[in-house]
Amino acid sequence: TAGAAAAADIAVIAGDGIGLEVVPAAISCLDRVASVHGLTLRWNHLDWGSDYFRAHGRMLPVDGLETLAKHDAIFLGAVGVPDIPDVETLWGLLIPIRRTFDQYVNLRPVKTLPGVRSPLADDRPVDLVIVRENTEGEYSEVGGRSHRGQPHELAVQEALFTRPGITRVARYATALAASRRGGLTSATKSNGIVHTMPFWDEVVRSVVLESPDVELRSELIDALAASLVLRPWDYDVIVASNLFGDILSDLAGAVTGSIGSAPSANLNPERVHPSMFEPVHGSAPDIAGQGVANPVGQLWSGALMLSHLGHARAAAHLIAAFEAALADGVRTRDLGGTDGTADVTRAVLERIDRLA
Ligand code: ATP
Ligand code: MG
Numbered sequence: 192t193a194g195a196a197a198a199a200d201i202a203v204i205a206g207d208g209i210g211l212e213v214v215p216a217a218i219s220c221l222d223r224v225a226s227v228h229g230l231t232l233r234w235n236h237l238d239w240g241s242d243y244f245r246a247h248g249r250m251l252p253v254d255g256l257e258t259l260a261k262h263d264a265i266f267l268g269a270v271g272v273p274d275i276p277d278v279e280t281l282w283g284l285l286i287p288i289r290r291t292f293d294q295y296v297n298l299r300p301v302k303t304l305p306g307v308r309s310p311l312a313d314d315r316p317v318d319l320v321i322v323r324e325n326t327e328g329e330y331s332e333v334g335g336r337s338h339r340g341q342p343h344e345l346a347v348q349e350a351l352f353t354r355p356g357i358t359r360v361a362r363y364a365t366a367l368a369a370s371r372r373g374g375l376t377s378a379t380k381s382n383g384i385v386h387t388m389p390f391w392d393e394v395v396r397s398v399v400l401e402s403p404d405v406e407l408r409s410e411l412i413d414a415l416a417a418s419l420v421l422r423p424w425d426y427d428v429i430v431a432s433n434l435f436g437d438i439l440s441d442l443a444g445a446v447t448g449s450i451g452s453a454p455s456a457n458l459n460p461e462r463v464h465p466s467m468f469e470p471v472h473g474s475a476p477d478i479a480g481q482g483v484a485n486p487v488g489q490l491w492s493g494a495l496m497l498s499h500l501g502h503a504r505a506a507a508h509l510i511a512a513f514e515a516a517l518a519d520g521v522r523t524r525d526l527g528g529t530d531g532t533a534d535v536t537r538a539v540l541e542r543i544d545r546l547a
Contacts, residue, residue: 250280301444320427378430
């Protein structure tokens with residue numbers, strides 16, 4: 192692919208629980224597909240995660256972000272265990288990475304996979320992408336609490352939106368929609384949230400006007416949530432603020448089946464900084480160490496990484512390989528099968544060769 196280097200340096204944080212199982216599985220498939228396409232992926236394994244936290248009192252080494260900055264991408268499994276509070280992994284690892292590397296797009300493809308059953312009675316195929324703003328909006332630290340414990344106690348939390356912040360995520364979503372079926376839905380709530388959401392609507396609209404091929408629909412978040420359950424196949428690209436995108440991502444993921452299959456990317460689209468690729472699922476302590484974890488979410492995240500690094504054909508090859516394995520009935524327990532992680536990995540490796 193034009194502009195793409197034939198070698199990439201990738202920082203790997205397998206993390207905890209099933210991250211330690213699905214990351215090696217995905218790496219073996221990524222290496223196989225890379226070799227077919229003449230690419231070299233150099234993996235730098237970093238043992239950061241909960242054990243590191245127990246030993247050092249922090250999730251990342253002091254110079255951890257500098258280490259990550261030297262790589263072309265970050266490939267993350269899952270960080271977190273039940274006895275360490277979520278805030279440590281979130282504020283000690285994920286948020287510093289997203290902010291330092293200005294990963295302002297959180298990308299969540301939501302697509303029906305062969306043989307993966309939707310909980311919906313009508314299971315027409317769904318193929319949509321959620322573009323969530325990842326750096327500003329409702330998740331701000333501006334605000335506070337007062338009169339603690341008193342009858343009139345109160346809390347205030349400000350949402351913070353900027354013109355450049357909305358513009359850049361809207362540009363990304365518009366370009367993505369133009370490269371797909373040309374449909375862009377913007378999640379809003381301008382009837383109830385009277386300052387930030389009308390601003391969001393105006394900026395998104397002005398960006399989309401630059402692309403005559405893209406058709407914009409603005410939908411109120413409540414109605415959009417309902418229609419994602421009733422008619423998810425009607426959507427192409429959805430652009431949403433940090434909070435709305437967070438909620439819609441889980442909703443849309445649930446509509447298509449297993450959490451074990453869902454991928455995500457935290458992107459710095461200009462590639463000034465490394466982007467991070469991770470499955471939607473967590474460390475799944477209930478099944479960790481049993482060899483039964485579904486590696487598809489990790490594999491698919493790896494395909495997003497290849498695509499972001501400029502290797503769209505290798506990415507498509509990898510996706511075709513795991514789709515072929517699923518279509519042939521190879522699947523883990525969460526998808527109603529009996530195969531283990533290693534069985535699925537073997538089947539995908541075999542399909543990579545067959546489809547080469
Ligand atoms: P975390 O706090 O790390 O996000 P969690 O318990 O909130 O962990 P998950 O780790 O995603 O969330 O697990 C949710 C459920 O989905 C668990 O029952 C888990 O076993 C199941 N699950 C998650 N990922 C997979 C996978 N890859 N394969 C099979 N089952 C999975
Ligand atoms: Mg969780």
